[in-house]
Amino acid sequence: MEEQRKRYNRLKCTAQISGMMDKFYEDIRRAPSEGRKVCWCVGASPFEILAAQDVASFHTENQAARISAGQEHMYYIDKAEKEGWPTDTCSYTRINVGSALYIVEGQWREDHERYRVPKPDFIWAGNTCPAMVQWADSLRRIFDVPMFGVDCPFIYDDDDETYMKTVEYTRSQLQDFITFIEENTGRPYNWDALNNIVFGRMRRIAEIRAEIDELCKRKPAIMSAFDQMIAMGPYNQLRNQELVEFYEEMLLEIKDRVKNGIVALPDEKYRLMWRGNFPWYAVGKMSRWMAPQDICLATSGYGFGGVGPHARGLFPPDGFGTDDDPLTFIAWNVTTRGYTRTLDFKMREEVHEYVDGYEIDGAILHSPRSCRPWSMQEYDMAKLIEKRYGIPVAVIEADHTDPRYYNEASVDLKLQALIEIIKERKG
Amino acid sequence: MKTLSLFDKMNSQPYYERLEEWKKETGKKIIGCWGLYVPEEMIHALDILPVILFNGREPITLGAQHWQSYMCGPVRGVTDLACKGKLDFLDGMVIHDCCHEIRGSVDIIKLNAHNIKYIKPIWFPKILKQKQTKQRLLEELKKLKGSLEDFWGKEITVDALHRSIEIYNENSDLMAELYEMRRRHPGIMKAGQMQHIILAGMQMPKEEHNQLLKDLLSEIRTDSFSEDERVKIILSGSLCGEMPEEILDIIEDVGGCVVDDDLYVGSRYFLTRVSDGNDPLEALADRYIDMVPPCPTTQDPSNDLGQYLVNMVEKSRAGGIINIITKFCEAHCHIYPWVRYACRDAGIPELLIETEHEVTSFDPIKTRIQAFVELIKGE
Numbered sequence: 001m002e003e004q005r006k007r008y009n010r011l012k013c014t015a016q017i018s019g020m021m022d023k024f025y026e027d028i029r030r031a032p033s034e035g036r037k038v039c040w041c042v043g044a045s046p047f048e049i050l051a052a053q054d055v056a057s058f059h060t061e062n063q064a065a066r067i068s069a070g071q072e073h074m075y076y077i078d079k080a081e082k083e084g085w086p087t088d089t090c091s092y093t094r095i096n097v098g099s100a101l102y103i104v105e106g107q108w109r110e111d112h113e114r115y116r117v118p119k120p121d122f123i124w125a126g127n128t129c130p131a132m133v134q135w136a137d138s139l140r141r142i143f144d145v146p147m148f149g150v151d152c153p154f155i156y157d158d159d160d161e162t163y164m165k166t167v168e169y170t171r172s173q174l175q176d177f178i179t180f181i182e183e184n185t186g187r188p189y190n191w192d193a194l195n196n197i198v199f200g201r202m203r204r205i206a207e208i209r210a211e212i213d214e215l216c217k218r219k220p221a222i223m224s225a226f227d228q229m230i231a232m233g234p235y236n237q238l239r240n241q242e243l244v245e246f247y248e249e250m251l252l253e254i255k256d257r258v259k260n261g262i263v264a265l266p267d268e269k270y271r272l273m274w275r276g277n278f279p280w281y282a283v284g285k286m287s288r289w290m291a292p293q294d295i296c297l298a299t300s301g302y303g304f305g306g307v308g309p310h311a312r313g314l315f316p317p318d319g320f321g322t323d324d325d326p327l328t329f330i331a332w333n334v335t336t337r338g339y340t341r342t343l344d345f346k347m348r349e350e351v352h353e354y355v356d357g358y359e360i361d362g363a364i365l366h367s368p369r370s371c372r373p374w375s376m377q378e379y380d381m382a383k384l385i386e387k388r389y390g391i392p393v394a395v396i397e398a399d400h401t402d403p404r405y406y407n408e409a410s411v412d413l414k415l416q417a418l419i420e421i422i423k424e425r426k427g
Numbered sequence: 428m429k430t431l432s433l434f435d436k437m438n439s440q441p442y443y444e445r446l447e448e449w450k451k452e453t454g455k456k457i458i459g460c461w462g463l464y465v466p467e468e469m470i471h472a473l474d475i476l477p478v479i480l481f482n483g484r485e486p487i488t489l490g491a492q493h494w495q496s497y498m499c500g501p502v503r504g505v506t507d508l509a510c511k512g513k514l515d516f517l518d519g520m521v522i523h524d525c526c527h528e529i530r531g532s533v534d535i536i537k538l539n540a541h542n543i544k545y546i547k548p549i550w551f552p553k554i555l556k557q558k559q560t561k562q563r564l565l566e567e568l569k570k571l572k573g574s575l576e577d578f579w580g581k582e583i584t585v586d587a588l589h590r591s592i593e594i595y596n597e598n599s600d601l602m603a604e605l606y607e608m609r610r611r612h613p614g615i616m617k618a619g620q621m622q623h624i625i626l627a628g629m630q631m632p633k634e635e636h637n638q639l640l641k642d643l644l645s646e647i648r649t650d651s652f653s654e655d656e657r658v659k660i661i662l663s664g665s666l667c668g669e670m671p672e673e674i675l676d677i678i679e680d681v682g683g684c685v686v687d688d689d690l691y692v693g694s695r696y697f698l699t700r701v702s703d704g705n706d707p708l709e710a711l712a713d714r715y716i717d718m719v720p721p722c723p724t725t726q727d728p729s730n731d732l733g734q735y736l737v738n739m740v741e742k743s744r745a746g747g748i749i750n751i752i753t754k755f756c757e758a759h760c761h762i763y764p765w766v767r768y769a770c771r772d773a774g775i776p777e778l779l780i781e782t783e784h785e786v787t788s789f790d791p792i793k794t795r796i797q798a799f800v801e802l803i804k805g806e
């Protein structure tokens with residue numbers, strides 16, 4: 001019975017996140033009455049650029065994830081499916097489009113106020129996954145507002161020249177986005193504000209992130225990947241001073257943990273890594289299953305902290321020196337995503353760092369049914385990981401937001417099998 | 428019609444077997460084109476035969492070790508054939524990543540199909556009407572050209588490229604003529620036979636296909652066709668794969684006929700001619716940017732698929748549209764609702780059918796198509 005009560009030691013600061021996000025969305029809801037423009041952002045999004053011009057913007061994926069975390073997804077999914085979006089469309093899209101349809105029809109449920117967002121004045125699409133520009137295009141039609149898309153090439157040739165050319169290409173599109181914003185906000189672009197955000201706040205957060213990254217490699221793990229993933233939330237959209245303060249506090253808490261010997265799981269025996277986006281509706285179930293067995297989900301490519309080179313790619317420490325041009329930095333940021341990189345690159349820059357740097361005993365690869373960028377190549381990746389590192393891998397098939405595709409029995413079986421193999425090997 | 432039965436015969440054999448034989452007989456090289464809009468003319472200009480790859484019709488076994496069951500049939504099937512070595516006759520592959528699934532297949536095929544020595548993935552812009560689109564596309568085309576030239580140690584000359592474009596344009600014109608005939612007399616051939624003709628053209632030298640088309644056109648005597656009483660249907664979609672012939676037959680069995688189409692193995696393949704000017708690469712770039720059939724894998728607000736299909740219905744005086752989504756094709760999923768809205772607004776009956784590689788029974792599809800045809804008849 002004693003064992004049953006074991007739980008992950010959650011980072012205290014993460015308790016603020018839900019409140020921060022509520023506040024963030026409240027602010028967005030207020031925007032129209034304050035005369036601020038609203039932009040719905042699909043895909044890789046340059047929130048810096050929008051925040052600097054005081055445009056209220058949010059990530060459509062995040063709105064969908066919030067609805068899913070609140071277990072209200074089916075209300076929106078049903079709406080989109082009834083209007084013709086087939087079930088094989090990305091589930092984030094179906095939720096978000098469902099909400100857009102309710103908005104234009106003026107049919108918003110009063111008890112769903114916390115998920116409500118105002119109509120957009122314009123739409124952004126960062127096309128790292130081709131579904132994104134199509135999703136954004138649907139929003140453009142639903143609301144009949146302008147849309148701006150940035151095309152993000154898939155980088156097949158893994159050399160510096162191709163990479164830098166791609167960054168340049170993205171940058172030139174971002175330059176046009178600035179013009180687009182000027183036109184749509186009716187005032188000249190606020191470059192000072194952008195420089196402040198990029199070279200002040202984002203630089204500081206990059207430093208914090210690099211530091212947290214290093215600390216995350218400790219054994220036993222200082223924080224679980226669940227916390228890492230949850231902590232990513234504010235970073236994904238906020239660009240205000242509060243964001244910096246939050247991560248400063250997170251860093252302090254982690255340092256404090258180091259000093260006082262506090263860890264995520266005191267009896268940590270097995271360390272797992274997670275790859276892929278997360279079935280948010282299953283966080284609780286999964287962590288309650290792992291902790292009592294002394295299994296620590298130690299790292300994930302989807303979180304803040306513990307993401308190794310991925311974080312370095314997103315925030316190149318010396319990348320800030322790219323002639324101090326904020327757009328180049330943002331182009332770099334948008335272009336670096338794993339979505340547009342080869343399997344070779346992912347094995348080298350992502351998997352290797354996790355398995356090696358975090359002394360992982362086994363890996364869970366999440367294969368979300370309606371998200372191809374994450375699910376593609378996972379079987380081959382699993383084989384490569386097993387062969388190269390001699391650790392077992394479980395590929396679990398579920399979905400990031402559509403729980404109809406989460407087969408609990410099958411997931412349990414696969415995870416149980418994974419743990420059995422690890423136990424056998426480690427004793 | 429002699430030529431028509433020739434096309435039917437070609438189709439009775441799995442394409443990879445037929446091509447392997449062709450290669451042995453001719454001693455020529457073959458490059459497989461995978462993904463929409465590979466600029467075949469460039470390969471043709473190297474005197475190599477470009478062929479469009481398909482998932483074939485056999486059960487997917489090895490492919491299932493690399494792809495989840497919820498990926499589209501074409502992606503799982505082509506991977507399957509490549510892993511089984513059935514595409515080993517290919518001297519190379521050019522893969523255009525029109526969607527994320529195809530992107531993913533590049534590495535999988537590279538890792539598991541060792542006998543295909545040249546695998547070249549290409550990226551084309553997905554947002555078509557941007558300031559940068561053409562410049563970027565030209566760079567990609569130049570890269571592809573350079574890569575092909577390097578690997579085969581042979582230059583793709585401007586003259587050769589012009590000539591290839593001409594041959595492909597002729598094919599496009601001949602196909603358009605055939606389609607025009609079908610619009611006027613849908614009875615000239617079965618929909619399945621039209622598919623055989625296009626499939627053959629996707630996998631044989633265009634010069635030969637052109638000759639066959641000329642023969643066929645002169646064989647078709649339209650004066651023997653009286654007014655067709657059947658319900659005229661338009662088909663759209665079936666991306667990256669052929670239509671199951673059973674479905675084409677069902678449409679005809681229940682009293683319908685296909686009068687025009689926007690199918691992948693259909694007008695989508697040949698409708699966009701290349702307006703060749705001085706610079707053939709530029710012409711190829713323009714062809715992609717100004718493609719005639721709006722494509723679910725690209726974004727261009729000035730070219731709407733729904734409106735395009737509504738126009739097609741009006742032009743051919745069809746009674747309705749059947750949209751064919753290759754099951755799990757996400758690109759098509761995103762655009763489909765807009766086709767549906769357009770049909771609804773124009774008062775055009777519309778039916779959605781999803782096709783899978785693995786089909787156990789066509790009965791449910793038959794019931795739906797039958798009801799659809801009855802509905803149009805009743806109007």
Ligand code: SF4
Nearest residue numbers: 090129131371372373
């Ligand atoms: S398919 Fe995946 S990557 Fe693409 S928009 Fe949906 S969740 Fe994002």
Ligand code: SF4
Nearest residue numbers: 499526666667753756
């Ligand atoms: S059918 Fe759709 S999902 Fe499949 S390869 Fe073609 S575009 Fe991609």
